[in-house]
Amino acid sequence: MESTKYSAKPKLYIGIMSGTSVDGIDVVLTKINDNNSQFIAGLSCPFEQTLRNHILELCQTAHCDLQTLGQLTVKLSQHYAQAVQQLVTTHQIDKSQVRAIGCHGQTVLHHPFGQTPFSMQLVNAHVLAAKTGITCITDFRGMDIALQGQGAPLVPMFHQSLFKDTDDNPKLLLNLGGIANLSIITASQLSGFDTGPSNILLDSWMQYKFGKAYDKNGQLSATGQVNKKLLALLLNDPYFSRPVPKSTGREYFNLAWFKAKLAQVNVTISDADIMATLVQLTVISIVDALNQRIDVTLNAHTLYVFGGGCQNHHLMVSLKKLLPHWQVDTTDSIAINSQYMEAMAFAWLGYRCITGQPGNSPSVTGATQQVIMGQITQVIGHKLILGE
Ligand SMILES: Nc1ncnc2c1ncn2[C@@H]1O[C@H](COP(=O)(O)OP(=O)(O)O)[C@@H](O)[C@H]1O
Numbered sequence: 001m002e003s004t005k006y007s008a009k010p011k012l013y014i015g016i017m018s019g020t021s022v023d024g025i026d027v028v029l030t031k032i033n034d035n036n037s038q039f040i041a042g043l044s045c046p047f048e049q050t051l052r053n054h055i056l057e058l059c060q061t062a063h064c065d066l067q068t069l070g071q072l073t074v075k076l077s078q079h080y081a082q083a084v085q086q087l088v089t090t091h092q093i094d095k096s097q098v099r100a101i102g103c104h105g106q107t108v109l110h111h112p113f114g115q116t117p118f119s120m121q122l123v124n125a126h127v128l129a130a131k132t133g134i135t136c137i138t139d140f141r142g143m144d145i146a147l148q149g150q151g152a153p154l155v156p157m158f159h160q161s162l163f164k165d166t167d168d169n170p171k172l173l174l175n176l177g178g179i180a181n182l183s184i185i186t187a188s189q190l191s192g193f194d195t196g197p198s199n200i201l202l203d204s205w206m207q208y209k210f211g212k213a214y215d216k217n218g219q220l221s222a223t224g225q226v227n228k229k230l231l232a233l234l235l236n237d238p239y240f241s242r243p244v245p246k247s248t249g250r251e252y253f254n255l256a257w258f259k260a261k262l263a264q265v266n267v268t269i270s271d272a273d274i275m276a277t278l279v280q281l282t283v284i285s286i287v288d289a290l291n292q293r294i295d296v297t298l299n300a301h302t303l304y305v306f307g308g309g310c311q312n313h314h315l316m317v318s319l320k321k322l323l324p325h326w327q328v329d330t331t332d333s334i335a336i337n338s339q340y341m342e343a344m345a346f347a348w349l350g351y352r353c354i355t356g357q358p359g360n361s362p363s364v365t366g367a368t369q370q371v372i373m374g375q376i377t378q379v380i381g382h383k384l385i386l387g388e
């Protein structure tokens with residue numbers, strides 16, 4: 001249920017996302033009016049190799065000294081600010097018209113479990129606000145986790161805002177980022193969860209074996225055969241059958257996870273076959289998760305896909321094969337650039353915070369209540385005004 005108490009005056013918001021693939025920074029400018037987002041401009045800035053390696057190393061080891069942590073966070077934030085500046089310059093945006101920046105930060109550890117749950121996103125909001133001159137909203141996951149939620153995924157509520165019709169047809173959206181996540185929107189319920197790995201394992205194998213960031217267009221995986229024994233072993237991982245709410249990340253699905261499974265198969269498998277098997281792992285875990293909620297053979301629905309995995313031709317073809325009666329489109333068909341969906345979501349979540357509206361959905365995250373999400377860092381010397 002969307003609130004209508006806010007004025008209809010449109011406002012500009014910037015969203016910044018850098019996801020678990022650690023490929024780079026996506027930044028967008030959106031106009032948000034009464035919870036409705038309109039994409040204005042976007043750009044992607046790939047991480048320079050050294051910065052990427054530092055982030056990946058931290059994700060992998062979960063260890064570093066405090067000086068490294070502090071410096072890495074500032075460096076990253078400087079890059080976020082540069083990305084904003086590039087967007088502003090390229091599109092001749094008047095910064096004074098930008099109400100706020102919603103910045104997700106870079107996840108280095110997602111651990112919403114046990115007695116001391118947390119999710120760590122690196123960003124120094126002071127640096128970002130000082131360098132851009134724009135109020136920043138960060139730490140979107142913390143409050144949900146403090147209220148016993150997973151703090152993830154956070155995009156489903158934004159997805160709900162994109163669909164105005166209230167017919168009985170479920171709206172289904174799939175993110176093919178480092179991790180894959182689904183949003184399932186029906187007239188009566190909003191659900192969403194991480195289905196498992198999408199690009200993380202594919203990218204990791206390409207980096208490990210060929211020193212390449214990813215399998216361009218799925219060219220290598222398309223030449224391979226799925227190894228059934230390996231696939232069964234991978235799918236047997238307890239994450240896939242775990243009930244919702246659930247979320248995961250690089251700390252769970254990573255090269256070490258995969259190598260441990262591979263060692264159990266005890267036969268030599270070609271790189272092409274390994275890549276084909278990893279693609280199949282991604283699509284089967286997604287379709288199985290869908291099938292548990294909606295009989296995929298009964299009704300034909302549309303699945304709207306976004307994230308970098310949309311560029312992986314073999315991944316998309318494999319997904320379509322498992323949903324033969326469905327329409328599988330990218331979100332570009334609903335006027336949301338598939339590359340920028342998540343950055344759009346964090347611009348919207350920033351807006352939700354500034355306008356005093358909740359940013360989490362307990363039916364997705366498992367939190368005990370809906371709450372305003374995010375921390376506001378005010379621009380130096382500026383007067384902060386909350387609300388629209
Ligand atoms: N042309 C392409 N071919 C295959 N995969 C691609 C291509 N372009 C992007 N990708 C994949 O998309 C990933 C980035 O997707 P993204 O949505 O930014 O994920 P995240 O949100 O985790 O950062 C890359 O790491 C890569 O795996």
Ligand SMILES: [Mg+2]
Nearest residue numbers: 019021023024
């Ligand atoms: Mg990315």
